[in-house]
Amino acid sequence: MPEIEVFAPAKVNLALHVTGQRADGYHLLDSLVAFAPAGDRLRLAPADAMALTVRGPESRGVPEGPENLVLKAAALYGPGPAAAIHLQKCLPAASGIGGGSSDAAAALRGMAALRGVAPAAGAAVVKLGADVPMCLDPRPARTRGIGEELSPVTLPPLPSVLVNPRVEVSTPAVFKALASKDNAPMDEIPAFANAADCIGWLARQRNDLQPAAVALAPVIAEVLGALEALPGCLLVRMSGSGATCFGLFESDEAAAAAQARLAAANPGWWSAHGPLGDQSEAAAARRTL
Ligand SMILES: C[C@](O)(CO)[C@H](O)COP(=O)(O)OP(=O)(O)OC[C@H]1O[C@@H](n2ccc(N)nc2=O)[C@H](O)[C@@H]1O
Numbered sequence: 001m002p003e004i005e006v007f008a009p010a011k012v013n014l015a016l017h018v019t020g021q022r023a024d025g026y027h028l029l030d031s032l033v034a035f036a037p038a039g040d041r042l043r044l045a046p047a048d049a050m051a052l053t054v055r056g057p058e059s060r061g062v063p064e065g066p067e068n069l070v071l072k073a074a075a076l077y078g079p080g081p082a083a084a085i086h087l088q089k090c091l092p093a094a095s096g097i098g099g100g101s102s103d104a105a106a107a108l109r110g111m112a113a114l115r116g117v118a119p120a121a122g123a124a125v126v127k128l129g130a131d132v133p134m135c136l137d138p139r140p141a142r143t144r145g146i147g148e149e150l151s152p153v154t155l156p157p158l159p160s161v162l163v164n165p166r167v168e169v170s171t172p173a174v175f176k177a178l179a180s181k182d183n184a185p186m187d188e189i190p191a192f193a194n195a196a197d198c199i200g201w202l203a204r205q206r207n208d209l210q211p212a213a214v215a216l217a218p219v220i221a222e223v224l225g226a227l228e229a230l231p232g233c234l235l236v237r238m239s240g241s242g243a244t245c246f247g248l249f250e251s252d253e254a255a256a257a258a259q260a261r262l263a264a265a266n267p268g269w270w271s272a273h274g275p276l277g278d279q280s281e282a283a284a285a286r287r288t289l
């Protein structure tokens with residue numbers, strides 16, 4: 001069997017409302033997510049035993065042992081044909097864009113292809129990470145529950161710049177620091193005529209984790225300010241529990257120019273640009289037709 005390659009795109013919470021808390025402490029969310037063309041890459045080669053190597057520009061500090069979510073995900077398939085997995089890390093870790101969750105979801109897809117079975121589903125997948133179910137089929141969706149209730153949404157591609165100041169933010173710490181855990185859900189999602197229409201609607205939604213994350217890592221406010229000041233920027237917000245923030249722009253050209261400018265002014269920050277939207281395998285196949 002030839003090697004299998006799987007893409008693990010960055011997940012972006014375009015809006016993230018915290019609407020309650022379950023008895024076990026997990027928070028109830030109402031979120032609109034889309035996926036970026038930036039992401040990690042996995043290569044699975046058939047092997048006698050499971051193995052993992054991690055390389056790439058963002059691999060520093062990412063575990064290569066059984067605590068890596070890629071190996072935890074692969075272990076859900078039980079005994080059977082194994083793979084040597086190579087993970088190319090391009091997304092910063094602990095940054096609110098689902099790096100580890102997207103890697104886990106990609107590993108689930110890759111192992112399913114290797115074994116000729118359907119990808120794992122259900123509670124064991126949610127246990128890997130609340131973001132893993134939405135990353136299994138990386139296309140725009142409204143997510144509810146703790147992240148496991150998914151309804152697909154049609155969105156126009158949204159020209160974006162993603163920025164991370166290279167400060168790791170702990171997701172549990174941000175949830176713990178929340179002032180209010182019982183907020184209004186998102187407004188009903190209308191059919192969007194175009195990106196400007198969608199951005200106008202997003203401007204009326206929120207990321208309820210943003211104030212708590214800014215209090216824990218004030219550099220996030222600097223990132224939001226730097227994005228907002230860029231020509232053609234229409235909306236800025238934080239993704240997930242931070243520290244990555246995104247700006248939405250009037251065009252892909254404006255986003256590319258803005259990223260170049262921001263990267264030159266802040267050489268220590270990670271950034272990427274590209275349209276947020278559908279990064280599923282079905283969409284990739286449509287693009288190559
Ligand atoms: C903030 C988001 O990125 C939004 O998409 C996710 O909710 C977080 O997803 P994740 O990183 O995959 O989260 P997990 O690894 O499952 O959870 C990490 C920790 O975050 C907190 N957590 C996570 C998800 C959730 N709905 N409520 C929570 O309170 C819990 O303290 C949990 O122990």
Ligand SMILES: Nc1ncnc2c1ncn2[C@@H]1O[C@H](COP(=O)(O)OP(=O)(O)OP(=O)(O)O)[C@@H](O)[C@H]1O
Nearest residue numbers: 068069093094095096097098099100101103131240
């Ligand atoms: N494949 C992986 N990539 C990155 N981190 C991993 C991976 N597997 C395990 N980890 C561990 O998980 C921690 C959280 O990283 P991850 O990138 O998943 O977080 P996150 O940004 O909180 O995701 P989210 O957007 O879902 O909140 C890291 O500090 C790292 O030690």
